[in-house]
Each structure stands twice: as structure tokens, then as C-alpha cells.
Amino acid sequence: MEPGMISLAGGNPDLAGLPLDALGDAASALIREHGTEVLQYSTGAGIDELRTELTRVMARAGIEADPADLLVTAGSQMALELITAMYCDPGDVVLAEGPSYVGAISTFMGLEAEVSHVPCDADGIVPDALEARIAELRAAGKRVKLLYTIPNFNNPSGITLAADRRPRIAEICREAGIVLVEDDPYGLVRFEGETVPAIRAADPSVIYLGSLSKIFSPGIRIGWVLAPREVRDRLQLLSESTTIHASTLSQHLALTYLRDFDWSGHLDRAIVRYRERAEALLEALPSALPAGSTWTRPSGGFFVWATLPEGASADELFALAAEEGVVFIPGSGFYADGQGERELRFSFSLESPERIREGMTRLARASERYARR
Amino acid sequence: MEPGMISLAGGNPDLAGLPLDALGDAASALIREHGTEVLQYSTGAGIDELRTELTRVMARAGIEADPADLLVTAGSQMALELITAMYCDPGDVVLAEGPSYVGAISTFMGLEAEVSHVPCDADGIVPDALEARIAELRAAGKRVKLLYTIPNFNNPSGITLAADRRPRIAEICREAGIVLVEDDPYGLVRFEGETVPAIRAADPSVIYLGSLSKIFSPGIRIGWVLAPREVRDRLQLLSESTTIHASTLSQHLALTYLRDFDWSGHLDRAIVRYRERAEALLEALPSALPAGSTWTRPSGGFFVWATLPEGASADELFALAAEEGVVFIPGSGFYADGQGERELRFSFSLESPERIREGMTRLARASERYARR
CATH class of the missing domain: 3.90.1150.10 (Aspartate Aminotransferase, domain 1)
Structure with missing residues (x-):
């Protein structure tokens, strides 16, 4: 530029x-005192203690999660890529807000899924319109596999899905056998009004994507996915085939920040x-x-x-x-x-x-x- | 265990x-003095200075490379996953040594490629047997897309592909229109005898995978791929869809280690x-x-x-x-x-x-x- x-x-x-001096000290201590661990291979699931801390982050969105249902990934973009690869064959339909996140659209299109934008208004996805769109697509012989939504302060629209629409949208997806993927990197970055509980808070079949990119650091590439156990386990195998695991050093730095710092x-x-x-x-x-x-x-x-x-x-x-x-x-x-x-x-x-x-x-x-x- | x-x-x-105290100090300085850069998003290609250092690492394997042909990935496993996704449709054949790296086999099988093990002896892949295998597979109507090899101190066999077989194997692949993927994480970990130049050293159509996992740290997840420009550019798009980029902090720590430390x-x-x-x-x-x-x-x-x-x-x-x-x-x-x-x-x-x-x-x-x- x-x-x-x-x-x-x-x-x-x-x-x-960010408290850069203290973070620098923390990184130094991790490497000086635990270098043979934080620079070494770690587990495919993500470090246990980090997974526990991440469930505490999600608790702020109203989500009660078992750390064992959580997989740490090298950014939440990666989780979305793996989910799409797992569910979608070429020609399958992914529903998404219009407009939606560029990186998601390019993942869907890269994997040859068809993206169908669901009608939205100032309160986000319109449930009746979603239902009608699904029916339309099915009548046209399409297989609709995923609904991808960024319900809080959507990228790019800035719109938040109204609280009273959330259970209805989850219900429509459940009934239609469509996997709802809730991408929530911005949920904690609220500057007015009250927190709206995540869709996942009320529906454990939802796949929830979390990220430290907007609340800590995007450079360390740490995101996570919370999913039903069997789905999570399959995603871990895909993740191991791709990055083996997210950077061990990044995971330890994230753990330290969430556990020992006043991140909030x-x-x-x-x-x-x-x-x-x-x-x-x-x-x-x-x-x-x-x-x-x-x-x-x-x-x-x-x-x-x-x-x-x-x-x-x-x-x-x-x-x-x-x-x-x-x-x-x-x-x-x-x-x-x-x-x-x-x-x-x-x-x-x-x-x-x-x-x-x-x-x-x-x-x-x-x-x-x-x-x- | x-x-x-x-x-x-x-x-x-x-x-x-590893010089853990000095590395701790280096990490601390990176975050204290450049935290808003090393914790921030960076470019999809990888940090320019790191790419330059990595060409110096490859020079030891006899490879002359332009940093612009190099893509940094979150480990070389990820590069292999992207290459396989790019070249292979379900049912396509990947040739590999038998035995070969577990993580590669699971990548190939996960993407529904068929793995055909090429006959090897104490000097690695047998060129005539490779040629015969390709002919056989083609006669059976198979599309052979990739030859995947770990020519130095193979994982798991420990075998090194003889120097005089290397050009012949590259030639067989070129003539057959098969992309040769040379995975070389161990090449610099030699404890007797002379360095054998990489296959890529004499053939720029080879896709070469490098890694810092065995010569520095596997935990930071930094690998790279050197490929013909057009292939590299397509791989970068796939990489951006997956991890956006490798950890910025890891890249800077790797750069510091290669540039300022006696890594050798x-x-x-x-x-x-x-x-x-x-x-x-x-x-x-x-x-x-x-x-x-x-x-x-x-x-x-x-x-x-x-x-x-x-x-x-x-x-x-x-x-x-x-x-x-x-x-x-x-x-x-x-x-x-x-x-x-x-x-x-x-x-x-x-x-x-x-x-x-x-x-x-x-x-x-x-x-x-x-x-x-």
C-alpha cells in the first residue's frame, strides 16, 4: 500500500x-524453561489445558462445552475448509448470508460446492425465507449440505442475527438435515447492547467455529471447532493430514495469555x-x-x-x-x-x-x- | 506412554x-519490539526474508532457487496435502516407495487416490521397475499422477536413493507426464558420506518439499514447497483457503534462527x-x-x-x-x-x-x- x-x-x-512486554517475557519463559516441549510435536487434538481455557471463552457466548469435543486448528479458516471437504461433494449446496466472508466463499467454491445466498434483513437471515430457499433448492434436485453463518457482527455486513431468530434457524436446519456451521470470530467484540447467546448454546448439533484472531492475535493462527464428538474425531484425522497440529508454540502462548493474563x-x-x-x-x-x-x-x-x-x-x-x-x-x-x-x-x-x-x-x-x- | x-x-x-536461552531472548525481542507485526496477519506466500533464508538451506542440497518460487506452509505435510488435492481425483494413482511415510499414505488415501508401491532395493527406487510399473498401470487404464519419494534417509526405510538413479527417475517421470514430489525433511541430517544433490537440483519441474521440523523445530510448524511458478501460485491460493498463512510468529522465529544463529x-x-x-x-x-x-x-x-x-x-x-x-x-x-x-x-x-x-x-x-x- x-x-x-x-x-x-x-x-x-x-x-x-496488547501487553507486548509481558507477552515477550512469557514467550521467553516458555522457550527457556520448556523449549523441548513447546518447540516439539504435540497432539493432534490440541493441548488439553488450552482446550479447557477455550471452553471458558465460549462460556461467554452461553456455550457449555466439554473440552473433549473441541479441536484446535491452525486458525478457524482451516476448520471451515475441513468441514466443507468432509460434507460437500462437487455440486452440493452451501447456504450462506449474502454478503458473506470472502474466505468462506473461496473455500466453498474451491471445493466446487454451490453457494446459495439466503435472504437477509437488518436482523440477519430471515427464517421463512431460509425455509423457502431450502424447499426451492430441493425441488430443483439440489443436495443442500451446510448453512454457514456469521451471526454476530457479520463479516462484511456488520449485522447481528436477532436472538429470537436463532432457535428457529437451528430448528429449520435440524429438520432439513442440514449442518449448521456457526462462525463466531467477532462475538466477544461487542461495543453496545447485550450478548446474544450463540446458536450452539441451545443446539449441540451445531458446529461452532471459534478464533483468537480478533480477541488476541491472528498471527499465531489459533482457532478451534466445537462439534459433536464423532464429527470432531473425523475432523481431527483431516487436520492431522493437513498440519499435523497447530503450532505448539502458538498454542502455549495462547494458553498463557488466556490463563495468566487479563485478556478480558x-x-x-x-x-x-x-x-x-x-x-x-x-x-x-x-x-x-x-x-x-x-x-x-x-x-x-x-x-x-x-x-x-x-x-x-x-x-x-x-x-x-x-x-x-x-x-x-x-x-x-x-x-x-x-x-x-x-x-x-x-x-x-x-x-x-x-x-x-x-x-x-x-x-x-x-x-x-x-x-x- | x-x-x-x-x-x-x-x-x-x-x-x-537447541540454544533455548538465546531463542527465548529472540522470541521475547520479536514480541516486545515488533509485536504488532509478528502477532498480526502476514502474507499468504510467507515472509520474504524467510523465503530467502530457505533458499540458502536448499542450496546445501544443490538447489538453486528463486525465493519467489517458494511458498511457506504450516509444515510440509500441508504442502503435500494441497499438492495431492490439486493433482489427484479419486482413483488416480500415486506412486510411492514401499514402505513410505505414514502421513503421506494417509493423505493420499484420504483424498481417495490409489497408492502403488514402486519396487525398491538398497539404493532406493529401481528405475527400470518404475518404468515397468507405470506401463503396467497405464495398460490397466489407470491415470498415474504423482511419484512421491523421500530420497534421503527415507522414512521409514532409512534408505537413500543412489545419486546415479536420480536423473533417470526424474526423466522417467517427465516423459510420462508424472509430477515428481521430492520430500526431503532429512537430507541435511547426514552422519556419514557425501551429500547427494536433490533430484530438484537438476530438474526444475520437480516439486520439492522442505521442512524445519528435523533441523530446527517441528512444533513451530514451518515447512515449504518449491515448485514451478504457476504451480506454486495455485498452491498459494489453496494454502490461503486453509490456514491463510503459517504462523507469523513461527515464521519470524525461524527467520531469526536461520539468519542470526549458528543453526548449522x-x-x-x-x-x-x-x-x-x-x-x-x-x-x-x-x-x-x-x-x-x-x-x-x-x-x-x-x-x-x-x-x-x-x-x-x-x-x-x-x-x-x-x-x-x-x-x-x-x-x-x-x-x-x-x-x-x-x-x-x-x-x-x-x-x-x-x-x-x-x-x-x-x-x-x-x-x-x-x-x-
């Missing part, structure tokens, strides 16, 4: 508030920064986007999703914005079917409020030029 | 000689230990194994492969040996087709010479009991 460019593109967490306090402070940034973005958007644009108002996470007026092109606005020195991500990559032409994602996780405001000033110039084009 | 059990089973490297000196000292252990094992084997057994004499690596006399069962000997307090791995898991009933693998990488000698005393008792059964 060019120096001076303001990036509202990437979904990187803000790591500046550090997260709370990061959330204050994310909220300030979201507010800076949301305050400036009315004067920065072309007239007639709309956008979501997230209560957490990293993203705001905007829709330009009818007939507008996010790609064209992007080109002008980049010239002015600010970037976002045009929307079509978040759909499997070429939708999203006039939609776009802003990330507010990494730039300061001042930089975000400056970015919006630049975007306003781009929007003016776009209006005059 | 029970306390007191002597394990000649696992292929774990001996990490006791540490490896030389580890090799002295491996040689002593191999010698302890090889000296004791004649009186420890049932009469009429034979075994390989490796010049490096971690393993000795033994063959019991006609009609004997490695599983039965294993059961008695475990009762006596020593374990190895029975051979059938190293074949895709149930061969190996009277074969077995000893690893000498992790136990001291004293413990290995004690293990051989125990094995001798097991062999006596086996003879009297």
Missing part, C-alpha cells in the same frame, strides 16, 4: 493495546477503541458517501456495509477513492454470484478516529467527483 | 541441544548425537532381533527398517516387546496395501545410546519369548 493511504479495507485487529480487560480496552472508530466512521459517512447511499450500524465487530444508490458502481467509486488516498473493499467479492456491484465494506478496526475522519474527507472528494463523472 | 517405557517409535527430533553448528552437534544413537542401535540389533532378521544401515536421518524372518509377525513381536518395556512401529502402516507384516521401524532420534542399549536388551528378551511361543 502507498504511504499515506488510509486503509478501511483489511479486517486486521488492533494489536497496539485488554479486550475491553480494545473494544473502546473499536467503538470510537466505528462512531467516527458512522458520523462521517452521511457527508462522505454519494447521496442516497445507506449503511448498516453495527453493535460490534470490525465492519460497516454500505449500499450506493441504484445504478452506482462501487468499483468506480473505489478507483476514485484510491486516487484520493482512501481504500475500502468493493462488494462483489462477498457474493458467490456477482451481486454486490453497488455495495462495499468499510473496516474501522485498524485506523485511528482521526485517520478515519481524514479518510472520510477524502472519500467525500471521491464521491463528488463520482457525481460529476 | 508408561513411565520407563523406551520408545523407538516416534520420529521426534532431539531438541535438547547446532545441527552438526545434533547429528553427532544421532550417529551415536544409530550406532548403539545397529550394534545391538544382531543380538536383539529374532535370528534371520535383516535391517537397513542408514547414513543419516532417524530410522532403521528391519525385516523379520519369513512367517514372523511384527505385531506379535511388538506386543511382547511392549510388555518388556520397549516399543517400535510395526510395518504394515507404512504400506497402503497391507504388506509389511514382518517388517518394523526403529527410530533412534530421541533416546540416549544407554537407553537404546537397554531397549535392545529388552527387545532381546521379547525375541526369545517370541521364538519359544
